[in-house]
Amino acid sequence: MRIALAQVDPTVGDLSGNAALTAAWVEKAVVAGADMVVFPELVICGYPPEDLVLRDYFLADCRQALLEVAESCQNLVAVVGTPLREDGMIYNAAAIIWNRQVVGWYRKIILPDYAGFDEKRYFTPGENAVVVEIGGTRVGLTIAEDLEGSGAAAVGGLSERAEVIVNLAMSPYYRGRGRVREEKLAERARSLGTWVCWVNGVGGQDDLVFDGHSLVFDPQGGLRARAPQFEEALLLVDVHPQAGSRLHRGLPVTESRTVNVIAVHPDGSNDAGSLPAKPAVPPPSLSPDLAQPLSPEAEVYSALCLGVRDYIRKNRFEQVVLGISGGLDSALTACIAVDALGADEVHMVSMPSRYSSKGTKNDARETAKRLGAKYYEIPIEPIYTSYLDCLAPFLDSDTSGVTEQNIQARIRGNLLMALSNQFGWLVLTTGNKSETAVGYTTLYGDMAGGFAVLKDVPKTLVYRLADYRNALGPGGGPIPESTIRRPPSAELAPDQTDQDTLPPYELLDEIVEAYVVRDESPDELAVLGSDRALVRRVVGMIDGSEHKRRQGPPGVRISPKGFGKDRQLPITNRYRK
């Protein structure tokens, strides 16, 4: 009994593309000799489809795409995630396909409704567990929270009867989530005494990156297989190898094999009359097939590259443009863009002002050169002067204030958008999470663009990622040492540095992590010792810049709680702790 887990990258709404993708991986599974192939949650429509699934005609088109997939499913059982409309209800479902026919359905039971999830808005929960019996081996189906969630109701009815539980997931990435998953799923396999085959999708979708990392555990909780992160993969697992039922690679199963789909009801009864208890399943003697985990920095860097690549590709852009200042954030963004898309697709524009130092101007040019990207210089002084002239009746004689600083940032945003309009390049913004959190950004200025690469990357991690990327070379790497060592500055006023306005980034990032990601009370940010006034000031800045973040572009989430759907706060909000 060989099960193939197809860790694929669907595109939201691209129903015919997703059907073709699914059919292609069915074929790979057939070639690999699989008896069963399992796809991620909602692979037919992509995840999350949001309000698209409230449209009847969209659901009808999903059904059509599923039937196209079924046509390709000869000689094996395919389990394919898709929305299902039935009797006026909508389910997050898995179609069971055998001999080109949909022979049964599983409907997700536990619907998540927290952080960025809102499945209760869309779906009716299923009621029955489902066992698929393939040539005598019984496989129980679950979708995402049905196995992973704290309720895990579906699993109750399966563990007595199924030797294998497969789980169709679309589980978004955050830093270190791999270890969390492995511990939880190992515990599930052990406590249920079943094989657990967890197949996750991969790819970027707006703020989310799905990292793959599909996993297989034996009934003792032993990790038997792990797919790589951030790329498509087919993970194979042979259950019962000692019992001699293992198929050899390339040998197809035949249509005469018996496949039964059996519903198990909440009261424990089942449609097969009396399904006998499952036999004890020993672990196989084969050695595990484990992709090596990535280092913490490599993992984040890969997530950012995949997020950028998929946003560009899935939105049918080809090239990007970004402003390169000679500072670290734009240098790292440039590296990610080039690594994600190739140097030929990346345009970098230096837009120096009267406040730009020689050092940053040189570093901007040098970074572009080392990366081999296209590079342009557009000094903003003439435009800036014309703004100051036109606004002279309204401005102070001292032109170093916030108004004038923002004018410079907005000129740069306009220039990049002009190039975007002229050539169809998508603008990447370069702001990091630390400054996004406290609003140390200019709306319509440095925030102007289609995708915010470092939106969820705190400044202290920007430094670590820069070192990581430089270590990959060639030579000392693309980011000049002087860019890394120079004190951060927006260079919008004379002799300005970030630390004129913000606390040291080590401290700022601790506060952001505690208040935003872990949702701790400002009164309880114990890590921060005695400086309660500072905590209050930073929390006030975070609360007071919600209106800015709402007008910012999407960007790759790498924490358990990013700005966006994970954290839904009113703009009009007078609450201050």
Place this chain on the structure above:
Amino acid sequence: MRIALAQVDPTVGDLSGNAALTAAWVEKAVVAGADMVVFPELVICGYPPEDLVLRDYFLADCRQALLEVAESCQNLVAVVGTPLREDGMIYNAAAIIWNRQVVGWYRKIILPDYAGFDEKRYFTPGENAVVVEIGGTRVGLTIAEDLEGSGAAAVGGLSERAEVIVNLAMSPYYRGRGRVREEKLAERARSLGTWVCWVNGVGGQDDLVFDGHSLVFDPQGGLRARAPQFEEALLLVDVHPQAGSRLHRGLPVTESRTVNVIAVHPDGSNDAGSLPAKPAVPPPSLSPDLAQPLSPEAEVYSALCLGVRDYIRKNRFEQVVLGISGGLDSALTACIAVDALGADEVHMVSMPSRYSSKGTKNDARETAKRLGAKYYEIPIEPIYTSYLDCLAPFLDSDTSGVTEQNIQARIRGNLLMALSNQFGWLVLTTGNKSETAVGYTTLYGDMAGGFAVLKDVPKTLVYRLADYRNALGPGGGPIPESTIRRPPSAELAPDQTDQDTLPPYELLDEIVEAYVVRDESPDELAVLGSDRALVRRVVGMIDGSEHKRRQGPPGVRISPKGFGKDRQLPITNRYRK
């Protein structure tokens, strides 16, 4: 038995302010001789509080604010909406206060999870109905969907036992919703055979406007009282007037009055042992107290004014600035701003370019003059020329393209934002729903600002509102006739009109209404006759500008489905019908 419905305007997160507001209206109810005063849903924290209610410390502060309110509740029963944390669960609850004590709780049973609502993300549903017995009269409590929703489970347990059902609501406005509510609630009162007292909040909160319009129906479904829309009000109703138990205004009830809170369980049993069936209640012979409904245009105009006023006030701004072009959208926005805030608080800036006609420049000045608002002119030609010079290597020789058009719009956005930064004025944007829908707007240009007044107002309605406002005067009204009659144009290129790019607005608005608001399939837009190619083009423009709308500011929703939380679609979305 006199019940007061307190139709008040709380502010999200302003717990001490809301407690003071609630206490002040308790006092008004006491002066009016009420036995019971009922406040809207979640009045203590404002609605919707979104993820604030996931914070333990916020819930603790809500509890504290409620106790402050309780201190003020002498001599009557107060029913106050507030979030309640209890045994690790969070409820959307109503506190029952008597003699300065919280003597009981009702927990909302039916939690909405559609359109802009996501209460299942936050709250656990309650289980028991609650009857409050006040001096022999039994009042059943419900919150919003408990009475209004299609399930309406809570009402089942109450209708046999309570003579009056009160409902705490925060029901957002849309055009014509008043009639829908009146029909539904009349039917509820009639079928239940009880009084129905529906109290709604009022005020603006980001995209939403709550319109008040609190209602009272007698047990025969007769409308006995209607509060005005868009303003705070205390609505009084005397039940049992014929039975002689009516209290006179100003006469306080005493502490010795008996108040019992009785839980009614799902199985029909109740904590009072055997609660007798309610007596038949005839309607009173008094004449009804009905605020006159507004005309369709007056209703929308009032909603827009309240939305602007509350967004400005609750976010602690005082003054606004807007670009006035001589076109109709900005003229109407200017009227709304002045009517909402007063002419002294509104700054209007004309920013003509080489493409601005003499007619529009004159009309801009004239509109500001008629409204008595502050008016400035900043010609953008010098700045525009400096952009063209700096970008010359990248631009075509023909400078009438989209790139150059957007540069002009963005210069104007920058100038308004510079004034905003310099003087603390909030920027109002002036784009209407028709152009927002199809993306006939410039990101960071005319979309730049804090609040989008006409975001949900289609162009055909803009015309009707302009006529409505002009009819109010003085004289022929603030909007010049030439502004209304001139063909709409963005004036960003020579001899440009909107209809070069867009279909006639009558047709465009029908498509937007059908596709966006009513969610009809593009294949089924029957109203549009045979021009399927046009429908496809418009729907494609709507689908293709999701990324723009996501970076736009909030604005007043006046339809059942606005752009925003009501309509959650992915940006990365290849689905096209």
